[in-house]
Amino acid sequence: MNRRTIVIIGAFFAINLFLASASFAQQRGAAPAGRGATTPTPTPAAPAPATPRNADGRPDLNGIWQALDGPNWNIEPHAADFGTVPQLGAIDAVPPGTGIVENETIPYKPEALAKRAENYKNRMSLDPEAKCYLPGVPRAMYMPQPFQIVQSTDFIMMAFQYASAIRTVYMTDHKPSPAPSWMGWSNGHWEGDTLVIETTGLDERTWFDRAGNFHSDELKVIERISVRSADTLNYEATIEDPKVFTHTWKISLPLYRRVDKSAQVLEFKCMEFVEELLYGHLRKQPAK
Amino acid sequence: MRNRVRATSISLVVTIGLWIPASVLPQARGGTQTRQAPRAQSPRSAQPVQPAQPAPPAPPQHTQPAPAKAPAGWTQKTPDGQPDIQGFWSTATSVPLERPTACGSREFYTEEEMKAGARGCTSEAATTDTADNGAQRGGTKTPADATPHYDLAQFGLNIKTMAESNRTSMIVGPEGRIPPLSPEGQERQAELAAKQAAMRGHEFDQAENRSLTERCILWNSEGPPVLSPGYNSNVQIVQGQGYVMILQEMMHDARLIPLDNRPHVSSNVAQWFGDSRGHWEGDTLVVETTNYNGRNPFQRISSESLKVTERFKRIDEATLQYEFTIEDPVWTKPWTAVVSWAKTDGPLFEYACHEGNYGMVNILLGARAQEREAAAKDR
Numbered sequence: 214m215n216r217r218t219i220v221i222i223g224a225f226f227a228i229n230l231f232l233a234s235a236s237f238a239q240q241r242g243a244a245p246a247g248r249g250a251t252t253p254t255p256t257p258a259a260p261a262p263a264t265p266r267n268a269d270g271r272p273d274l275n276g277i278w279q280a281l282d283g284p285n286w287n288i289e290p291h292a293a294d295f296g297t298v299p300q301l302g303a304i305d306a307v308p309p310g311t312g313i314v315e316n317e318t319i320p321y322k323p324e325a326l327a328k329r330a331e332n333y334k335n336r337m338s339l340d341p342e343a344k345c346y347l348p349g350v351p352r353a354m355y356m357p358q359p360f361q362i363v364q365s366t367d368f369i370m371m372a373f374q375y376a377s378a379i380r381t382v383y384m385t386d387h388k389p390s391p392a393p394s395w396m397g398w399s400n401g402h403w404e405g406d407t408l409v410i411e412t413t414g415l416d417e418r419t420w421f422d423r424a425g426n427f428h429s430d431e432l433k434v435i436e437r438i439s440v441r442s443a444d445t446l447n448y449e450a451t452i453e454d455p456k457v458f459t460h461t462w463k464i465s466l467p468l469y470r471r472v473d474k475s476a477q478v479l480e481f482k483c484m485e486f487v488e489e490l491l492y493g494h495l496r497k498q499p500a501k
Numbered sequence: 502m503r504n505r506v507r508a509t510s511i512s513l514v515v516t517i518g519l520w521i522p523a524s525v526l527p528q529a530r531g532g533t534q535t536r537q538a539p540r541a542q543s544p545r546s547a548q549p550v551q552p553a554q555p556a557p558p559a560p561p562q563h564t565q566p567a568p569a570k571a572p573a574g575w576t577q578k579t580p581d582g583q584p585d586i587q588g589f590w591s592t593a594t595s596v597p598l599e600r601p602t603a604c605g606s607r608e609f610y611t612e613e614e615m616k617a618g619a620r621g622c623t624s625e626a627a628t629t630d631t632a633d634n635g636a637q638r639g640g641t642k643t644p645a646d647a648t649p650h651y652d653l654a655q656f657g658l659n660i661k662t663m664a665e666s667n668r669t670s671m672i673v674g675p676e677g678r679i680p681p682l683s684p685e686g687q688e689r690q691a692e693l694a695a696k697q698a699a700m701r702g703h704e705f706d707q708a709e710n711r712s713l714t715e716r717c718i719l720w721n722s723e724g725p726p727v728l729s730p731g732y733n734s735n736v737q738i739v740q741g742q743g744y745v746m747i748l749q750e751m752m753h754d755a756r757l758i759p760l761d762n763r764p765h766v767s768s769n770v771a772q773w774f775g776d777s778r779g780h781w782e783g784d785t786l787v788v789e790t791t792n793y794n795g796r797n798p799f800q801r802i803s804s805e806s807l808k809v810t811e812r813f814k815r816i817d818e819a820t821l822q823y824e825f826t827i828e829d830p831v832w833t834k835p836w837t838a839v840v841s842w843a844k845t846d847g848p849l850f851e852y853a854c855h856e857g858n859y860g861m862v863n864i865l866l867g868a869r870a871q872e873r874e875a876a877a878k879d880r
Contacts (some may be wrong), residue, residue, distance in 0.1 A: 267742060268580035275742045346856045361757050363741035365587060366580065370739050370746050372755040376855075379753050381737075381848065394851040418856075478757055480772045484718050484855045485709075492708040495865035497872065500706040501699075 264406055264440045267364065272406045272440045274362045274369065277471040277478060280355035280448075284313045285342075287424035288355075288464060297337040307423075313355070315463040319426060325457045332425025340423050344491060345483035347378045347395035349419025350412045350434050351450045351464065359471050361478045369401060369408070374478045382410050390414025393430060408438040429456035444470040574784065575815040579740050583760075584784045586738055586745075586815045589849065590842040591662045592727055592823075593734040595620070598838060600670030600677030608677065610667045622669065664820050664841030671838035679800060679836060686831030690802055705868035708861055713797055715861060717854035719773055720751040721797055725790050725809050726825035726838070736842070737849050738813075745779055745786060750849040758788055765791055771805060773797055786813040803829045819844040 265273040290312035296305030321329060332339055342348065348356055358374040369382040382401040390398030390413045397415040401408055417430040433453040441447045449465035452458070577585040600608075604622035614620075670677040682690060704710055714720055722728040727736065727749065735750040748755040758779040766776045776792035788811045795805035812824040824839040 268582070273742065275744070347851075347853055361744075363739050363744050363746040363757065365739050365741055367587075368737075368739045370741075370748070370755065372746065372748075372757055377752075377754050379748060379755050381748075383848070386847070388848075391850070395853050395856055396851055475766070477759075477766060479766070479770060480774065482718055482773060484716060488708040488716070492861060492865055495707075495862065495869060497703075497706040497869065501703040501710075 265443060269366050271364070271366075271403060272408070273364070274408065274438065274440070274446065275364050277359050277361045277476045278446060278468040279359045279471055280357075280466055280468055282466075283308050283310050283357065284355045284464075284466060285352065285357050285422055286310060288313050288422045288426060289319060289424070290314075290317050291424070313464045313466045315465065320459045320462055322457060322459055325427075329425050329427060332420070332427055334425075336423060336425050339425070341419055342423060343487070345376055345487045346418070347376055348373070349395055349415055350380065350397050350399070351436065351452075352419060352421055353378055353380065353396065354436075354448060354450075354468070355466060358481060359476065359478055372478060374481045376481065376483055382408075393417075395419060397434070404437075406439055408436075410434075410436040410438070412436070427457070428452070428454045431456045438468075441467060444472055446470075575817055581740075581742050583740050583745075583781065584786070584815065585740070586786060586813055586821060587740050588738060589845045589847040590736045590738065590821050591664075591734050591845040592729040592736055592840075592842055593663050594666065594671070594729055594840050595663060596666050596668045596671050596840060598671045598728070599679060600672065604669040604677070606675040606677070607669055608673065608675075610669060612667075615667050620669075662843055662845050664843035666841050668839070671840045673837050673839055680832045680834050682802070682831055683833045685804075686802060686829075686833075689804060689831055693798070693802070705864060708865065711861065711864065715864070717752065717858050717861075719754065719797060720749070723749050723751070723754060723774065723797075724799065724825075725756070725774065725777065725788070725811055726799070726827070727811075727823065733852065735845060735849050737847065745788075748849065751852050752854045753852050768792065771795070775807070775809070784814055787811070788813070799827070799829075802831050803827070804831050806830055816841070 267273045267275070286307050287310060291307070291310055293309040294307040296307060298305045337343060342356075347353075353360070353371070353373050353375070356373065356375045360371055360373040360375075363370040363372065367383075367385045369384060371380040371382070373379065378396060380396050380399055382399045384401050387400040387402075388398075393414050393416050395416045395418075397412040399410050399412045401410040403409070412434040413432075415428070415430070415432045415434070417428065417432070420427050431454050435451040435453070437447075437449050437451075439447045446468040447465070448468050449463060451461055451463050453461045575584065579585045579587070601621045607622060610620070610622075672678060700710060708716060712721070720730050722730040727747075730751050733750045737748045737750075739746045739748070743760050745758045745760065746755050747758065754774065756774060756777050758777045760779050760781065762780060763778065765778060770776065771792055771794035773794055773796065775790040777788050777790045779786055779788040781787070790809045790811070791807075793803070793805055793807045795803070795807070798804070799807060799809075807827070807829040810826045810828075812822075814822045814824075816822050821842040821844070822839065823842050824837065826835055826837040828835045
C-alpha cells in the first residue's frame with residue numbers, strides 16, 4: 214500500500230466521520246429545540262420496497278398494528294410530567310414524546326385554546342378515555358393498544374382492542390354520514406397505492422389525546438395510509454374543523470406491525486372498569 | 502331489499518330440499534352415516550335419563566342439503582380463494598331454539614303446515630311444557646308461543662328479512678331440546694340461583710348489580726354461539742387475508758378469527774366472547790371457541806369449560822346456514838342447533854350503548870330517590 218492510497222482511504226473515513234457526526238448533531242439539535250421546525254414525518258424507507266399486495270391487487274394493509282411513542286398522552290411535543298393521581302407514582306406520570314403534529318403546534322383559535330387549557334386542567338374527569346368511551350378518529354389509531362385491519366375489496370374494517378371500538382371504511386358504497394357517531398362515518402378510496410379515508414359525522418365529545426386537545430362536530434379527518442415497509446405503515450391525517458382551528462393541520466406517524474407470533478387483538482371491554490367512576494356516587498350505602 | 506323475494510323463495514326450496522333427503526340419503530358431511538328416521542316418541546320418552554358423565558363430543562348430526570337435490574351450491578370466492586360468506590346477515594328467525602313439546606320428535610313442518618302458517622304442531626302448542634321444566638334443563642323459558650302477542654314490525658322486523666325455515670326447532674335430532682343438566686350442571690345451577698337469591702332486594706343498589714346488557718358490557722345473545730338479540734339482529738362478515746371478521750351490531754363487537762390453525766391463546770386469558778380459531782372444511786367455515794370467562798353463561802348455565810363449534814355455510818346468494826355444537830360438562834351430552842340467516846341490507850349503525858347509558862344513571866337515581874322517600878315516611 215503506497216502513501217497515496219493511505220491518504221485516500223484516510224480522507225474517505227474522515228469525510229464519513231464528518232457526515233455522520235454532522236447528521237447526529239442535526240438530529241440532537243432538532244429534537245429538544247425545534248419549535249417551528251420541520252415535521253416529524255416518518256422518513257420514507259428508501260428505496261421503496263415492493264409493496265405487498267392482496268389477491269385483488271391492492272396494497273395489503275391486513276395485520277395487527279400499533280403506534281409507539283405514546284401520542285395518546287399528548288399529540289404535541291411534550292416533556293415528561295407529573296400525572297394526575299399522585300398515589301400512582303410513576304405509573305401515572307406522563308412519558309415524554311416528540312409529538313405527531315406537523316409544525317408541532319395545533320392552530321387553535323384563541324377561545325379554543327382557552328378551552329383546551331380548561332380540558333387539560335380537568336383531564337382526569339373530562340377525558341372520554343377515562344370513561345371508556347369510544348375513542349373517535351384519529352385517536353383510535355394511536356391508542357396504546359393494538360388494532361387489526363381486515364381488508365376486503367368493499368370494506369376495510371379496523372377493529373380496536375380498546376373498548377371494542379370498530380371502524381367500517383366503505384370502499385365502494387359511499388354515502389354521507391347518516392348521523393353523528395363516536396367513530397364517525399368513513400368513506401375510502403385508493404389513490405394509487407395510498408388508502409385515502411374521509412371521515413365525517415364525528416361526535417364532538419371525542420378528544421385527540423389525554424392532554425385535552427379537542428374538536429367540534431364539524432371535524433373532518435382525511436387519512437392517508439400507505440405501506441412503508443413489510444412491517445410498517447405510513448399514517449397521516451389532515452384535520453379540518455373551522456369552528457376550532459384557524460386552518461387545517463396534519464398529524465403523521467408510523468404504525469408498527471405487531472410481529473410477535475402470539476400477537477392478537479384481545480378484549481379490553483373497559484365498561485365495567487369505569488362503573489365506580491361513572492356511577493359510584495349513585496351507589497346505595499352500604500351496598501351489597 | 503332487492504334480494505328479499507328471491508331469498509325467501511330460494512330458502513324455501515332449500516329447506517324443503519333439506520327435509521326430504523334428510524331421512525333417506527347419507528349426510529353430505531361424513532358420508533357414511535345414515536340419518537335416523539324420526540321416531541314417534543312422546544315428549545317424555547324423548548328425554549331419557551342421561552348418564553352422569555358427559556358423552557364424548559359427537560359429530561353434529563344435522564342435515565346438509567344433499568348434493569343431488571340441492572340447488573347449485575354457492576361457488577363465489579373471495580380474491581384470496583376463500584368461499585365468500587361476506588355481507589350483512591340477519592340472525593332473526595321464527596324458529597325457536599327448543600322444539601315445542603307437541604311436535605315430539607318431528608324435526609320439520611309439512612308443506613301444508615308451512616302454507617297454512619301453523620306452527621307448534623298443535624293449536625295449543627307448548628302447553629304441556631312449563632317454564633319450570635325448561636329451567637330445570639338449565640335452559641330457556643317455554644319455547645314456542647302458538648299465539649305470539651308480538652307484532653314483529655314494531656321492532657323493524659319484516660318477515661321477509663328472515664330466512665324461511667320449516668324446522669320445528671333450531672336444535673336438531675329427535676329430541677330437539679337442550680339435554681338435561683349433569684350433576685356438575687345442577688351444582689352450578691344451584692350456585693347461580695343462590696347468588697341470584699342473595700341479590701334479591703339489592704337489584705338497584707349499584708350498577709354492578711344490574712344485567713350485563715343494562716351495563717352495556719355486551720348483549721347476552723352475542724355468544725358465541727350467536728342467537729338473535731330480538732332486534733337489531735344484524736351481523737356483518739368481512740374476510741381479509743387469513744382472517745374472518747364477524748361483527749355484531751349489538752354491541753359493536755367484532756370477532757377476529759384467524760384461519761391459520763394457530764393454538765388457542767393461553768388459558769389465563771379468559772374472555773367474554775372466548776377465543777375463536779377457524780378453518781375451512783370445503784365450503785364450510787368451522788370456528789372453534791374456548792377460553793370463556795363464564796360470566797355471560799349461555800342459556801344462563803354454561804361454564805368456563807364451554808366449547809362451541811360453529812359452522813358457517815353459504816347456501817346461496819341470500820342464505821347463510823349457521824350451525825353450532827355446544828360442549829360443556831354442565832350438560833349430559835353435546836347438542837347441536839342450526840338456523841338460517843337471511844342476507845340483509847347494510848349498513849350496521851354504531852350501537853354506542855355505554856356512551857349513552859343514561860338509563861343506568863336514571864335507574865340508580867330513581868332507586869336512591871325511592872329510598873329517601875321511604876325513609877322520610879318512616880320518620
